[in-house]
Amino acid sequence: MSSDKYILGISAFYHDAAAAIIKNGEIIAAAQEERFTRVKHDPRFPVNAINYCLEEAFIEADDLEAVVFYDHPLLTWDRIVKNCAMIGEESYPTFNSALKSVLGIKLWVEEYTTKAIGTLGKTGKIIFAGHHMSHAASSFYPSPFEEAAILSLDGVGEWSTTTLGYGKGSDIKVLKEINYPHSLGLLYSAFTYYCGFKVNSGEYKLMGLAPYGKPTYVKEIYDHLIDVKADGSFRLNTDYFGYLKGDKTTNAKFHELFKGEPRKPESKITRKEMDLAASIQVVTEEIMIKIARHIRELTGSKNLCLSGGVALNCVANGKLEAQKIFDNIWIQPAAGDAGGALGAAFVALHLYFKESRAPRTGNKDSQHGTYLGPAFSEAEIGAFLDRHEYPYTKFESDADQHTLLAKELDSGKILGFFSGRMEFGPRSLGGRSIIGDARKTDMQSKMNLKIKYRESFRPFAPAVLAEDVSAYFKLDTESPYMLLVAPVKENLRTNVNSEEQLKENNDDMLGVINQARSTIPAVTHVDFSARIQTVHLDTNKRFYELLTAFKALTGSGVLVNTSFNVRGEPIVCTPKDAYQCFMRTEIDILVLENFVLFKPLQPKIDNDENWKQQYELD
Amino acid sequence: MKTGNSNMNSTNQVDDRIRKVFDAMTQEVKSGKTYFPLHADASLSSYYEKPQHEAYAYFSFIDTKDREHLLTSFNELWKANQELKPVASAMCDLAFDLREIQGEQSTDLSPFVYTLY
Numbered sequence: 001m002s003s004d005k006y007i008l009g010i011s012a013f014y015h016d017a018a019a020a021i022i023k024n025g026e027i028i029a030a031a032q033e034e035r036f037t038r039v040k041h042d043p044r045f046p047v048n049a050i051n052y053c054l055e056e057a058f059i060e061a062d063d064l065e066a067v068v069f070y071d072h073p074l075l076t077w078d079r080i081v082k083n084c085a086m087i088g089e090e091s092y093p094t095f096n097s098a099l100k101s102v103l104g105i106k107l108w109v110e111e112y113t114t115k116a117i118g119t120l121g122k123t124g125k126i127i128f129a130g131h132h133m134s135h136a137a138s139s140f141y142p143s144p145f146e147e148a149a150i151l152s153l154d155g156v157g158e159w160s161t162t163t164l165g166y167g168k169g170s171d172i173k174v175l176k177e178i179n180y181p182h183s184l185g186l187l188y189s190a191f192t193y194y195c196g197f198k199v200n201s202g203e204y205k206l207m208g209l210a211p212y213g214k215p216t217y218v219k220e221i222y223d224h225l226i227d228v229k230a231d232g233s234f235r236l237n238t239d240y241f242g243y244l245k246g247d248k249t250t251n252a253k254f255h256e257l258f259k260g261e262p263r264k265p266e267s268k269i270t271r272k273e274m275d276l277a278a279s280i281q282v283v284t285e286e287i288m289i290k291i292a293r294h295i296r297e298l299t300g301s302k303n304l305c306l307s308g309g310v311a312l313n314c315v316a317n318g319k320l321e322a323q324k325i326f327d328n329i330w331i332q333p334a335a336g337d338a339g340g341a342l343g344a345a346f347v348a349l350h351l352y353f354k355e356s357r358a359p360r361t362g363n364k365d366s367q368h369g370t371y372l373g374p375a376f377s378e379a380e381i382g383a384f385l386d387r388h389e390y391p392y393t394k395f396e397s398d399a400d401q402h403t404l405l406a407k408e409l410d411s412g413k414i415l416g417f418f419s420g421r422m423e424f425g426p427r428s429l430g431g432r433s434i435i436g437d438a439r440k441t442d443m444q445s446k447m448n449l450k451i452k453y454r455e456s457f458r459p460f461a462p463a464v465l466a467e468d469v470s471a472y473f474k475l476d477t478e479s480p481y482m483l484l485v486a487p488v489k490e491n492l493r494t495n496v497n498s499e500e501q502l503k504e505n506n507d508d509m510l511g512v513i514n515q516a517r518s519t520i521p522a523v524t525h526v527d528f529s530a531r532i533q534t535v536h537l538d539t540n541k542r543f544y545e546l547l548t549a550f551k552a553l554t555g556s557g558v559l560v561n562t563s564f565n566v567r568g569e570p571i572v573c574t575p576k577d578a579y580q581c582f583m584r585t586e587i588d589i590l591v592l593e594n595f596v597l598f599k600p601l602q603p604k605i606d607n608d609e610n611w612k613q614q615y616e617l618d
Numbered sequence: 619m620k621t622g623n624s625n626m627n628s629t630n631q632v633d634d635r636i637r638k639v640f641d642a643m644t645q646e647v648k649s650g651k652t653y654f655p656l657h658a659d660a661s662l663s664s665y666y667e668k669p670q671h672e673a674y675a676y677f678s679f680i681d682t683k684d685r686e687h688l689l690t691s692f693n694e695l696w697k698a699n700q701e702l703k704p705v706a707s708a709m710c711d712l713a714f715d716l717r718e719i720q721g722e723q724s725t726d727l728s729p730f731v732y733t734l735y
């Protein structure tokens with residue numbers, strides 16, 4: 001009998017359901033359910049992701065040592081009950097809805113698990129890991145650090161919204177916390193909603209909007225909405241928020257403070273939204289930096305592990321990195337609730353089973369580049385293409401393939417790039433990416449309008465050879481997970497002054513979006529910042545070699561990298577998903593491992609005109 | 619676990635029972651009872667707290683084998699909240715009954731998703 005300890009972690013029922021499996025502390029697989037069901041942010045019990053994890057681990061469900069859920073439904077219920085009891089009659093609709101949801105569905109994780117895989121593992125019962133402990137574990141255990149300060153920041157998990165901890169070896173201790181309703185995540189979400197974006201997914205847009213604005217509302221925020229102590233701890237003034245009483249994050253008093261009703265989704269973005277975005281971004285950064293200073297002092301550690309939805313704010317992360325409060329920062333790439341599945345598995349291994357953590361050696365994490373999802377073999381891809389008679393060129397030599405693709409990129413072609421295992425987490429990192437030449441002045445608008453089908457104010461992210469990052473950006477550390485924002489170097493910038501133009505154009509944001517602000521304009525934001533991905537040979541050889549070939553041909557080691565999907569669609573998972581996205585958009589070339597497909601040679605897809613209705617706008 | 623549509627009668631009955639639990643709960647919790655602060659406090663030098671729910675912070679279990687075991691979990695949860703214990707039993711009953719009548723999981727995100735339910 002094998003003594004290997006396989007543990008399955010699950011997150012579900014809220015948003016971005018996911019599963020992860022570890023074997024003796026090594027991450028074997030992890031994936032979000034949405035990638036399989038093709039429903040964005042799918043919250044349902046992740047049957048498909050679980051089955052994939054079991055297949056990847058090459059085990060039967062009976063071989064599982066334990067199944068772990070990343071949240072404690074009864075503790076969440078405790079919060080809801082006490083919230084509603086305090087509020088009284090006004091909260092009845094919330095109570096009714098929450099009772100059905102928490103006691104009617106979420107409490108029964110064991111039944112969902114048994115129905116899905118026929119077992120609860122050898123422990124015979126579900127282990128419930130604490131929500132913030134799952135986040136903390138997801139950032140500490142895979143990190144390169146033997147010991148580290150651990151900070152988790154999100155909307156809310158059970159009661160906690162902010163957790164300060166310390167990890168050493170196999171152990172994690174929670175040191176301090178801030179509890180509901182006082183939440184940096186909920187504060188940011190309130191502005192997300194008020195500015196007309198979707199809560200839980202639109203935060204990224206608000207962050208991207210911030211550089212267009214001026215932080216003119218910072219004083220109002222500090223004066224009315226949040227009180228922050230010197231150690232970074234904070235309390236909200238709940239008079240201004242709607243979430244204690246109903247399903248909206250803001251209320252009339254909030255709207256009165258900012259002089260108007262929330263912006264209607266998809267309506268014109270005005271100067272007000274830009275300034276609000278800039279203001280809440282500044283406040284978020286200032287608080288994160290204060291908390292970071294405090295936890296540094298509290299733990300004495302020179303290493304920081306970061307997780308929770310707020311840790312996806314890569315602009316704030318970049319500011320934190322630049323402060324050099326810590327020598328090293330590691331951020332879980334699936335920092336949101338999906339990553340809780342991975343963390344929960346680690347909680348069971350190290351805290352419940354008390355298994356030792358392998359000593360850390362070198363500076364590499366054990367996240368495997370977060371390429372933890374399904375891969376497809378040459379035989380599988382070939383069979384798919386042959387079955388449908390899709391014309392392709394198959395390369396026996398990687399070098400020949402990269403040389404050809406580099407030439408195509410240099411000529412302005414856009415590639416759908418499908419390579420190796422799918423990414424775990426919200427970012428595409430060269431496993432399932434759309435890529436183009438960052439030097440082309442029309443690349444941003446072309447990708448936005450003809451491929452992503454959006455007119456976005458958000459720039460695309462650069463993928464850069466790890467060893468070249470400091471040549472292009474003011475960043476002296478790795479950013480393999482696209483979680484750090486840093487400025488483009490001055491010597492690469494043009495004389496375009498977007499700030500002046502924004503003033504002149506008042507709120508005509510679109511007028512400045514597509515201007516060439518640097519020699520890599522497609523990835524340079526209005527404030528000259530860039531959301532950087534460093535590409536590494538040891539985690540994505542094919543992408544690294546393509547970048548190398550492109551650099552050899554053009555002298556530029558930077559490519560645009562955006563997620564392989566259209567707006568509202570989950571990132572592609574299979575060759576079929578990739579082919580469908582390729583054919584529905586103006587992507588020029590599809591790369592499926594060593595197969596290359598050219599658009600003009602492909603047969604037309606019949607009866608596919610209404611495909612956009614499949615996807616709800618994000 | 620049953621799946622499928624719950625009928626209108628059972629939905630109404632459940633809503634009536636939820637209403638009763640809510641009324642009982644709000645009666646038990648004396649008016650003005652506070653479980654958490656709602657505003658800033660100038661007298662404090664820090665808003666950080668020691669971990670409030672250590673028994674659940676790392677890992678724990680919920681025994682849903684039967685109603686009595688679940689009630690034990692509720693009572694454990696609310697051992698410091700005597701005012702909530704009287705409604706725990708009705709909540710357990712609802713949990714078991716709702717398990718039977720809940721339909722298929724929805725792909726839609728809850729409007730309350732940002733506060734995790």
